[in-house]
Amino acid sequence: EVQLVESGGDLVQPGGSLRLSCAASGFTFSNYWMTWVRQTPGKGLEWVANIGQDGGEENYVDSVKGRFTISRDNAKNSLYLQMNSLRAEDTAVYYCARSTGWRTYSDYWGQGTQVTVSS
Amino acid sequence: DIQMTQSPSTLSASVGDRVTITCRASQTTGAWLAWYQQKPGRAPRLLIYKASNLESGVPSRFSGSGSGTEFTLTISSLQSDDFATYYCQQYSSFPLTFGGGTKVELK
Numbered sequence: 080e081v082q083l084v085e086s087g088g089d090l091v092q093p094g095g096s097l098r099l100s101c102a103a104s105g106f107t108f109s110n111y112w113m114t115w116v117r118q119t120p121g122k123g124l125e126w127v128a129n130i131g132q133d134g135g136e137e138n139y140v141d142s143v144k145g146r147f148t149i150s151r152d153n154a155k156n157s158l159y160l161q162m163n164s165l166r167a168e169d170t171a172v173y174y175c176a177r178s179t180g181w182r183t184y185s186d187y188w189g190q191g192t193q194v195t196v197s198s
Numbered sequence: 199d200i201q202m203t204q205s206p207s208t209l210s211a212s213v214g215d216r217v218t219i220t221c222r223a224s225q226t227t228g229a230w231l232a233w234y235q236q237k238p239g240r241a242p243r244l245l246i247y248k249a250s251n252l253e254s255g256v257p258s259r260f261s262g263s264g265s266g267t268e269f270t271l272t273i274s275s276l277q278s279d280d281f282a283t284y285y286c287q288q289y290s291s292f293p294l295t296f297g298g299g300t301k302v303e304l305k
Contacts (some may be wrong), residue, residue: 123285123296123297123298123299124242124285124287124296124299125296126287126293126294126295126296138292138293139293140293141293174241174242182289182291182292182294183230183247183289184232184244184247184287184289185242185244186244186247186253187244188241188242188243189241190240190241191241
């Protein structure tokens, strides 16, 4: 059974940093692109970033470029999102998701982790 | 960025009803469109990919159609388990973008 479990969400002050993790199991992690998607009540679902199977390619939404970094450790079956210079508008539930390719939909999602940016 | 617009934003229906949700793209996405179902406090669940392909395990009462800029998700006979919010997503170009969602509620 495919499982994706996010962790690392927290309350952080504006300008702060946070690192999210996603532990994957039930499939061959190194064979899949992986994605982060976030959700807010106001803006709905927003695709944030994705990363290739070997970590050699990354793509980001403009609003996080230069502040967020997606990475993975295939030996640990883990996906990460390093978030720096956090802003109030980054407040959201962050989902880790498995994708079937470079630029495509996500077929399995984790349950999400809450990130709140507030002073 | 490609803007995705769903209508209606809320839909009131009864069990057994045929339900249709529309998703329009600000520019053509070919058939690179997916539909997801989300229930409160849960992660989105993939229903349809490439506009009309049913994901494994999804009931056949769900169907998708369309291409270019206009797409529809149809539930042929609404069941109690189907009350949820539905989202479309284009994956024709980066950044991938979602529609604002359609909440299907009990009439």
